Amino acid sequence: MDTKQALMHLADARGVTGYESPAWDGVNSLFADLVDEIRRDPLGSAIMWKKGAAKEPPARIMFAAHLDEIGMIVSKIEDEGFLRIWMMGGVDRRILPSMEVTVHGRRDLHGVIGAIPPHLQDSSKKDKSWKWDELTVDCGMPADRLRELVRVGDVISFDRRAIGLANDRIAGKSMDDRAGIAVMYEAARELQKLSHDCDVFFVATVQEEVGYGGGITSTFGVMPDIGIAIDVGHGNMPGVPEHEALKLGGGPAISFGPHVHPHIFSKLKETAEDRGIPYQVEPGTSPRGTDAYAMQMTRSGVATGLLSVPLRYMHTSVETLSLGDVKKSGQLLAYFASAVDSRFREGLTCF
Amino acid sequence: MLLAKLSEAGGISGQEAEVRQLIRSEITPYVDEIKIDPIGNLIALKRGRKGAEGKRVMLAAHMDEVGLMVVGINSDGLLHLAASGGVDPRVLVSKLVYVGADHRPGVIGSKPIHLLKAADMDRSTDMDSLYVDIGAKNKEDAEKLVKLGDQIIFATKCEPLGEGFLKGKAMDDRVGCYAIIEALRKQHDFDLYGAFTVQEEVGLRGAGVAAYQVKPDLALVLEGTTAHDVTETPEHGRSTVPGQGPAIVYRDSSWVGDPRIVDRLIETAETAGVPYQIKRTVTGGTDAGRIGPTESGVPVAVVSMPCRYIHSPVSVICADDLNNYVKLAGLFLDSLDERGLPV
């Protein structure tokens, strides 16, 4: 399957944070022929191991992209047949009115988050976005029928099929972080053509959106020497200062900051320059926000890096990116992995 | 003077190299082992007389300071900045800074008062409207001199102030680093680890990793804390007071000090007649919050130096407090030889 198809299938899959298994099947079939071993750890992160050519691999490299997407959960079933909802991960409630969703009950049910028409609204409230306890999901069923099919605690995902826009741009839900999984897919395919001494672990982590639980626990198990997270970064758009945003089509963003080991930053940059891959630099003072945060402080410490795919409208269901950025990110990671040797690994503790 | 060198060295979270190198060169002559881990913690070992049967004691202080980072360069060659750690933007206006590993000088200016509207005077400046001017002509020129991600530190000289006081930047936590450098000179029965940690200011990030490696039986965090004895603050709000000695901490927002260690610290101070105070507010987080929960738990407590105006370009400490802070740490370690570990 080519990267564009893979990306769109991955984006469409339903894997709400904490309930990632339905999205896992697609990932499994993509990677099965590209790696040597696949296992899922106790919380559900998938660790896909591609063995290095060397008898004693100079380093263990872990790439991490999160499998989970933001969504919602049924918090109560009202007698009028409406479902009350709460967020799973940082859902911006402003996107919810008029959203179409799927409720994953005993079977999947289609639902609508209705918006109260302007005619019926209190004009003083028109400027305020609706709060969580004012939004409900309508499945078009009476309560008794609903209660046979849905329980409190069932999860809800956004309905959206990814679409191609002009140029090589694609919009869909969950590009955060299925784009990262697609990057790993591209890297795994590229690595088939390159030789690499290092052991490479492609890890699809769970629960990143609610506190990086999968990043923390999967790293404990893999305990790599080098850990690179692949996530998304804010793409340029009006209202965001230019220096705080990444250019769509400008190539992968290589992060710099306390969450990134300076040698990993340099090596990614050098690799991109040597291979003619366009890239951007993303400086930041906070280590938070991605699996790199989780990996870095595990056990006796991991030298980490972060690649961000430029993405507009993050945490909406119309997240937009450039396919070229995804492909180039994957290539960069593959070249990086094939270039790591024992000298580089040893140098990680000289700084 | 060592504290001055430490204070003036530059190291924001994640870029502690200069501080690390300075500490390393100071302690190399008299410690047995020095290790740097994958995130930059410097862990030094002074082996104990009792070798394998002895215990492991770890002192911890963080090398990083709050500061700023270059996150963009505008067309005029001015540098956009972001706070690294808890920096109040109001303290930044009209200050001198150093950018990058070369300590290139720059200034954080502001719109002249003549051009301000009356309402602007009261409004505090936020980070987005502050820039560092390094004298570059334009963006291209600036890019030859600095890079995205370069650290920006305050250009404060560390020197005596008034009578018995010292001023300088980064007293939080170069005073702790200083105390550990001194403590490592002396051999004890137990293995003494000095953990100079990274990234405390952006979430207590390095200390847990250090503790995981050292696996100490007991740990003591040497920190710098707020001293807020300015006139309008009520007595109970003055978390510590300069001149009353190092502060022993029962609890802070990140950890409850192990009562056995806290009691031993107080006993040690009383017996030796070292002035000390008890921190009056349960505020601020320290590396203890990460050392404590390591693996199945590490008994840990905190001793703090009173510092006025922490997290700003100029902090002020009392020289006697510093001496007593170092002295208390040393006497505590001696008590572990004399009376064993309290845990």
Add this chain to the structure above:
Amino acid sequence: MKDLVKKLSESFGPSGSEDQIRQIIRSEVEQYADEVRVDSMGSLICRVAPKAAAPGAAAKRIMVDAHMDEIGIVVSYIDDKGFLRFSPVGGLNPHVLLGQRVVFGNGVVGVFGTEKLDDIKDLKFDKMFIDIGARDRAEAQAKVRVGDAAVMLASFADMGCRVSGKAMDDRIACAVVIEAMRRSRPKLHEVYYVFAVQEELGLRGARTAAYGINPDVGIAVDVTLWGDTPEHAPFNVSLGGGAAIKAKDSSLIAHPAVKNLMIDTAEKNGIPYQLEVLERGGTDAGAIALTREGVPSGTISIPCRYVHTPAEMVDMGDVDACVRLLAAMVEELASPAGGGIL
């Protein structure tokens, strides 16, 4: 059971100073455990060895947890007139303290007072103090020290099918766990019953206890909020609705397999239950889940009204349902089928 609840509710054990409550719980549980120890943070860990070795495979570890600590205050300063200044221990709302009293570990009683306020909305902890009836600093220092903690002074009330008192969070869960220890008969594997410290300060005791135990599955027992009093915000849990099975809170997304096993076990045994999605609030399961390589975990909640006040109220029918569900869960997990999880 009510006597046990009363004893635990009225005991002293603010987060970070749990010695007294630990002693009391220890004397209750020693008879049901093969081994009892206290870890370096002060959590009480009771181990029940398997009755018969598992056929072939290694014994797995089941961890059950409730926290012994309660919210309270800690003295931060004693002024020259003998008034105490304090900081909260755990999640306390200053308004809840008005007109209340506290008691220290040594029995000293204090009353909350406030500085002059222009508007009651301005009430903050640093505008309050505790009056222990001392006339000056020296007299106060003879009774309490800076660093001493205190808890709310409130007596237990038996209201029939419901009871009310302080620290139902989480002493009611301690009672549930003790009773489940008494009743359950795990066939295989090892079961650890942990009475953790410092949950109210950030799940601290459970984190280190779980690391030491390294369990294969974790079940926390804690209180949850309520939705069934006048004009309450919508919430699916009511007093009398049975054991609450947690789907999500701010610390944890219950592992689907653990949650489903709880639901199936409740239905199989005719135990009344309700499902819970809590917007804000966390439990020890959140810490257990992220131990080492990860632990599938969930929480059984006791519905509780007026949480984090001195008058927390629970329904004894719900309490009984929680005991039954917990005991049944332990037995399912400790059976040859392992509940489908072990």
